[in-house]
Amino acid sequence: MGLVMIKLYHASKTYDNSVPGLVDISLEIKRGEFVFVSGPSGAGKSTLLKLIYGLELPTKGSLIVNGRNLHKVPRSEVPYLRRRTGFVHQDFRLLVAKSVFENVALALKIRGLPKAEIKTRVMNMLSYLKIQHRANFPPLTLSGGEQQRVAIARALIKEPVILLADEPTGNLDPKLAYNIMDLFKEANSQGTTVIVATHDASIIESYHKRTIYLNKGRVVEQ
Numbered sequence: 001m002g003l004v005m006i007k008l009y010h011a012s013k014t015y016d017n018s019v020p021g022l023v024d025i026s027l028e029i030k031r032g033e034f035v036f037v038s039g040p041s042g043a044g045k046s047t048l049l050k051l052i053y054g055l056e057l058p059t060k061g062s063l064i065v066n067g068r069n070l071h072k073v074p075r076s077e078v079p080y081l082r083r084r085t086g087f088v089h090q091d092f093r094l095l096v097a098k099s100v101f102e103n104v105a106l107a108l109k110i111r112g113l114p115k116a117e118i119k120t121r122v123m124n125m126l127s128y129l130k131i132q133h134r135a136n137f138p139p140l141t142l143s144g145g146e147q148q149r150v151a152i153a154r155a156l157i158k159e160p161v162i163l164l165a166d167e168p169t170g171n172l173d174p175k176l177a178y179n180i181m182d183l184f185k186e187a188n189s190q191g192t193t194v195i196v197a198t199h200d201a202s203i204i205e206s207y208h209k210r211t212i213y214l215n216k217g218r219v220v221e222q
Helices: 045-053 075-082 100-111 115-128 144-156 174-189 201-207
Strands: 004-014 020-030 034-038 060-065 085-088 162-166 193-197 210-215 218-221
Touching: 004 045, 004 193, 020 045, 020 060, 020 193, 020 218, 034 045, 034 174, 034 201, 045 060, 045 085, 045 162, 045 193, 075 085, 085 144, 100 115, 100 144, 115 144, 144 162, 144 174, 162 174, 174 193, 174 201
Parallel strands: 034 193, 034 210, 085 162, 162 193
Antiparallel strands: 004 020, 004 060, 210 218
16 A cells, blocks of 8 residues: 555535535545545535546546546546446446346456356356356346345456445345445455445444545545
């Protein structure tokens, strides 16, 4: 660790209705760090993750991710940058018309990997997450916990340098929540920079990682 992976410098995000999403945020996250982002609902946690992923740009200030200033990257290049970032969305965002296997395989197909390699990697990932028996099922036939694991498989299959997770344990029972957090911890031990947005104080207390607290779009404590 040491190199800065993510740097926000006086970054703000204001939405069209003038509601501030983030206000004058300056912070650094180092390569290989595991960081929680916490705070009440509406504090700006999801907005921060969306900025890092390149889904949105700061209205003011600068944001550098993996050495690239996102304001200066042509929008056409952003999808290529995202290939190295995994995002586990709060609402999973699974493609309901495709099978579990196809959902997880999509990122590798886009890269143009050979079919045999895709099959091996996807089945290994589903086995790792203990959902290989669901490979050919449509996502909506799975339980909430299983859908969550498919979303995580889809994020991890990219072998991301950054893994973002937005309230990843919100719909899970406590035992499964800790299983999911252990998966993120494992990814982090392999060198992935992990950022988890959560309001679950018990999880934050259990893992003893740096925590950035937001309130009304501002950093109130680190």
